[in-house]
Amino acid sequence: xxxxxxxxxxxxAVAAATTVPxxxxxxxxxxxxxxxxxxxxxxxxxxxxxxKRQKLALFAxxxxxALVLVAILAPWIVPYDAENFFxxxxxxxxxxxxxxxxxxxxxxxxxxxxxxxxxISLAAGFVSVAIGAVIGAIxxxxxxxxxxxxxxxxxxxxxxxxxxxxxxxxxxIVAILGNGMINVIMAVAVFSVPAFARLVRxxxxxxxxxxxxxxxxxxxxxxRVIMLRHLLPGTVSSVVVYLTMRIGTSIITAASLSFLGxxxxxxxxxxxxxxxxxxxxxxxxxxxxxxxxxxIFVTVLAFNLLGDGLRDALDPKLDN
Amino acid sequence: MYRYLxxxxxxxxxxxxxxxxxxxxxxxxxxxxxxRLAAGPEAGPETIELVRKDLGxxxxxxxxxxxxxxxxxxxxxxxxxxxxxxxxxxIAERFGPTFWLTVVAMAWSVVLGMFLGIxxxxxxxxxxxxxxxxxxxxxxxxxxFALGMLLMQYFSVKLGWLPTVGADxxxxxxxxxxxxxxxxxxxxxxxxxSSFIDILKEDYVRTxxxxxxxxxxxxIKHGLRNAMIPVVTMMGLQFGFLLGGSIVxxxxxxxxxxxxxxxxxxxxxxxxxxxxxxxxxxxxxxxxNLVVDLLYAWINPTIRYR
Numbered sequence: 033x034x035x036x037x038x039x040x041x042x043x044x045a046v047a048a049a050t051t052v053p054x055x056x057x058x059x060x061x062x063x064x065x066x067x068x069x070x071x072x073x074x075x076x077x078x079x080x081x082x083x084k085r086q087k088l089a090l091f092a093x094x095x096x097x098a099l100v101l102v103a104i105l106a107p108w109i110v111p112y113d114a115e116n117f118f119x120x121x122x123x124x125x126x127x128x129x130x131x132x133x134x135x136x137x138x139x140x141x142x143x144x145x146x147x148x149x150x151x152i153s154l155a156a157g158f159v160s161v162a163i164g165a166v167i168g169a170i171x172x173x174x175x176x177x178x179x180x181x182x183x184x185x186x187x188x189x190x191x192x193x194x195x196x197x198x199x200x201x202x203x204x205i206v207a208i209l210g211n212g213m214i215n216v217i218m219a220v221a222v223f224s225v226p227a228f229a230r231l232v233r234x235x236x237x238x239x240x241x242x243x244x245x246x247x248x249x250x251x252x253x254x255x256r257v258i259m260l261r262h263l264l265p266g267t268v269s270s271v272v273v274y275l276t277m278r279i280g281t282s283i284i285t286a287a288s289l290s291f292l293g294x295x296x297x298x299x300x301x302x303x304x305x306x307x308x309x310x311x312x313x314x315x316x317x318x319x320x321x322x323x324x325x326x327x328i329f330v331t332v333l334a335f336n337l338l339g340d341g342l343r344d345a346l347d348p349k350l351d352n
Numbered sequence: 353m354y355r356y357l358x359x360x361x362x363x364x365x366x367x368x369x370x371x372x373x374x375x376x377x378x379x380x381x382x383x384x385x386x387x388r389l390a391a392g393p394e395a396g397p398e399t400i401e402l403v404r405k406d407l408g409x410x411x412x413x414x415x416x417x418x419x420x421x422x423x424x425x426x427x428x429x430x431x432x433x434x435x436x437x438x439x440x441x442x443i444a445e446r447f448g449p450t451f452w453l454t455v456v457a458m459a460w461s462v463v464l465g466m467f468l469g470i471x472x473x474x475x476x477x478x479x480x481x482x483x484x485x486x487x488x489x490x491x492x493x494x495x496x497f498a499l500g501m502l503l504m505q506y507f508s509v510k511l512g513w514l515p516t517v518g519a520d521x522x523x524x525x526x527x528x529x530x531x532x533x534x535x536x537x538x539x540x541x542x543x544x545x546s547s548f549i550d551i552l553k554e555d556y557v558r559t560x561x562x563x564x565x566x567x568x569x570x571x572i573k574h575g576l577r578n579a580m581i582p583v584v585t586m587m588g589l590q591f592g593f594l595l596g597g598s599i600v601x602x603x604x605x606x607x608x609x610x611x612x613x614x615x616x617x618x619x620x621x622x623x624x625x626x627x628x629x630x631x632x633x634x635x636x637x638x639x640x641n642l643v644v645d646l647l648y649a650w651i652n653p654t655i656r657y658r
Contacts, residue, residue, distance in 0.1 A: 318505045
């Protein structure tokens with residue numbers, strides 16, 4: 033997906049340029065007559081041209097930005113305190129004008145709890161995937177560039193980590209570290225590492241064969257510069273696509289662990305923990321479970337739709 | 353073929369060894385003294401020392417590992433701290449329900465997922481495609497525990513059609529397997545669709561159409577079999593997902609399976625059970641991936657293993 037094809041026309045060349053590191057397109061190699069007939073776009077502009085056609089993904093992106101803002105501002109914009117406000121006159125009340133999403137069995141406002149919970153779930157998703165992506169990318173970059181024993185070592189370790197279903201590994205890690213959201217984030221990060229390592233390694237192995245890398249090496253650039261300035265940027269598009277999808281998965285995994293009682297502990301308004309608390313009162317107050325479920329669903333859906341859109345916009349094979 | 357199988361089985365040994373070392377090391381990474389955990393909260397120092405000797409925790413680390421490993425090979429994982437019964441016995445009782453739940457979930461989700469994927473690919477960019485892919489992306493995004501709770505609320509509590517918890521009759525399997533399989537069906541649908549779209553562009557499909565074959569024959573006979581190859585790999589990967597997913601779904605439906613046992617064991621710090629289950633889950637996952645590789649050869653005769 034990331035190996036640019038031999039450019040046959042100016043359009044294809046521009047399309048391919050989006051996946052080649054910025055350094056290599058700094059001086060366009062197009063013949064003058066071709067360059068004149070096609071307005072030269074930067075990789076970013078080309079990406080944006082394709083991405084803005086994907087209405088659904090664009091909408092999902094806007095939604096995620098709004099959600100992040102809400103999460104940051106949550107403590108100041110919630111109508112009620114998420115943990116310490118109890119409306120004893122409205123226990124288990126379904127949605128009303130006063131409580132938009134209803135009230136739970138302890139009298140807490142579910143809407144406020146969901147807004148504050150967005151902070152925790154988004155933070156868990158972003159932080160765990162960021163840690164996994166950074167460590168995985170470094171390992172994959174080194175493995176793909178140097179190959180040899182280091183490559184075999186990294187790949188063997190990722191085989192081992194892949195031998196555990198993700199949530200099982202996370203449960204094992206939480207069993208060692210103890211319950212709590214920070215430990216859940218660590219656990220989710222650990223099983224993101226091998227996936228990113230493999231992705232980056234595969235990309236680097238392919239990019240390494242390109243002529244521009246040979247050129248950079250022939251002018252005597254050190255390994256560090258080749259890896260960071262010329263190889264790493266080439267892996268960005270596939271990493272970004274995978275990262276976006278992975279955030280959705282990680283939010284679900286983190287919520288699952290909280291649901292199992294291993295992550296955020298009551299009264300913390302984490303969405304999975306809220307569902308766990310709602311279980312005991314499903315008969316009387318099903319809405320208490322409904323809203324956190326929808327919150328997780330809509331958030332993860334937005335990340336998946338955005339990821340799909342990014343993939344379509346960044347894939348040079350889909351150029352129409 | 354047999355040589356390939358043998359080679360693959362031998363290749364599993366290093367991975368399994370590392371997994372075993374990790375699982376063994378797990379006990380030593382737990383916070384607190386495992387002997388103290390096993391002896392119970394009221395035990396005095398003498399009892400703890402006795403338990404330590406009994407469990408072999410006073411031996412040097414490498415001897416402990418050899419002991420753990422040779423016992424594990426014979427299926428002996430010690431006794432559960434909570435129930436004092438042999439771990440193998442505890443797990444044997446729970447294996448069946450989890451196994452059947454996973455198989456049922458896999459079966460329906462593969463059939464439905466492939467059906468949706470093929471329909472979406474054949475009517476690409478028309479309403480069946482949009483409907484199928486909307487369902488699929490929703491299925492991926494809905495967390496299984498939430499889906500399970502909502503299904504239970506509607507079909508068991510409100511309509512009273514199906515039982516809520518337990519695993520006694522076929523009716524008990526309906527909701528948990530739907531919950532567990534939903535995400536897999538969604539992934540299969542997306543994957544089958546993209547695999548099928550590629551296949552339908554192939555020359556041999558055009559040839560088949562040019563011969564005047566009916567579209568259904570082209571799709572089923574010429575398309576399906578070729579599209580199956582990547583789909584089968586995906587199935588193997590999804591099995592691992594199902595094994596993991598069953599942990600959460602079993603808690604929702606109070607299913608008497610291995611996932612439920614694992615969650616209880618983590619809560620109670622019942623480490624012999626955790627060790628055995630983690631080892632068993634990963635062994636299962638590794639073996640399934642092997643079976644998937646062998647299925648390749650069966651589906652695609654152009655692949656020759658050496």
